[in-house]
Ligand SMILES: NC(=O)c1ccc[n+]([C@@H]2O[C@H](COP(=O)([O-])OP(=O)(O)OC[C@H]3O[C@@H](n4cnc5c(N)ncnc54)[C@H](O)[C@@H]3O)[C@@H](O)[C@H]2O)c1
């Protein structure tokens with residue numbers, strides 16, 4: 001079991017990572033001063049798989065647990081779902097000392113976190129991420145929120161969890177495509193921050209794809225360490241934290257362009273990263289050999305859904321609504337070498353369009 005500490009003054013917290021950590025959940029909650037009354041949120045599928053066991057275990061430990069079901073899927077990451085949860089909390093007389101425990105993927109974590117951030121101006125919150133993407137990314141860092149129909153994650157709040165429990169055994173039941181999607185975010189950490197970790201990823205890709213328990217814990221821990229290091233320097237995304245958005249300007253635009261259907265978040269940012277590599281090359285920041293090497297590694301993770309039918313205009317429209325725009329400019333995280341980035345605000349849209357097209361062609365060719 002590894003422990004990664006997120007240093008944020010009096011809001012610091014631990015990420016506990018290992019195989020079977022959920023069995024230790026009651027003791028972990030006690031050690032981290034989580035109160036007796038728990039609202040356990042998950043989607044029906046995850047509740048069935050892990051939530052109900054956890055609920056039982058916590059009840060046996062003398063806690064009072066009420067579970068809340070969040071409908072499954074990105075399309076339910078909405079204010080309507082949030083409102084329904086508030087209603088339930090009011091009906092159950094939840095107060096500011098009750099703890100909301102989100103068990104599931106990034107959707108459950110983001111919705112549950114937003115509810116915890118805002119219900120009675122904030123209640124304690126614990127993340128139990130069960131997708132790879134949530135374990136390496138969304139459960140750490142305190143960003144919570146929901147989508148607006150015009151833009152992703154437009155409504156949100158910062159609310160750090162009190163504890164994150166990662167049980168790597170939960171990944172065993174994750175569908176292949178969801179697991180792969182998380183791997184794109186894993187690769188991202190190496191690319192933006194840690195060349196050695198990127199090498200580890202490439203060298204162990206087969207074991208990683210097979211979910212070999214021997215590589216899961218070190219891999220997830222390193223991702224959490226990197227994210228923790230970045231957010232303890234820049235919690236509110238004033239500067240450094242922006243590097244975590246590598247591939248995300250275009251990735252989020254793609255998700256919005258297809259209305260969050262048919263492409264997972266990880267797949268969308270895989271496209272975004274492929275295009276950003278080419279954009280970095282076109283702007284003279286990155287050499288061709290690195291573009292080829294990194295693109296090949298990303299495409300080795302698995303095949304991507306076709307994106308050729310989506311006109312670039314739909315993406316550029318979506319980018320206009322991106323909340324990360326500043327003074328009318330979308331920012332792009334570019335790569336200067338493996339492990340090093342540069343943030344650029346005034347990128348020529350024609351270059352972006354070109355980079356996008358060639359990324360789409362490249363993904364298509366790799367899939368054939
Ligand atoms: N807050 C942040 O900092 C942050 C960062 C990255 C992504 N996100 C958000 O995370 C969301 C994507 O998260 P996601 O990829 O986890 O998707 P998700 O939450 O939709 O989960 C994907 C699917 O996997 C199922 N599932 C979850 N755990 C499982 C398990 N162990 N076994 C079998 N099935 C399981 C779920 O029921 C769901 O159908 C997006 O909304 C994205 O915006 C947030």
Ligand SMILES: [Zn+2]
Pocket residue numbers: 137185248265269
């Ligand atoms: Zn992401």
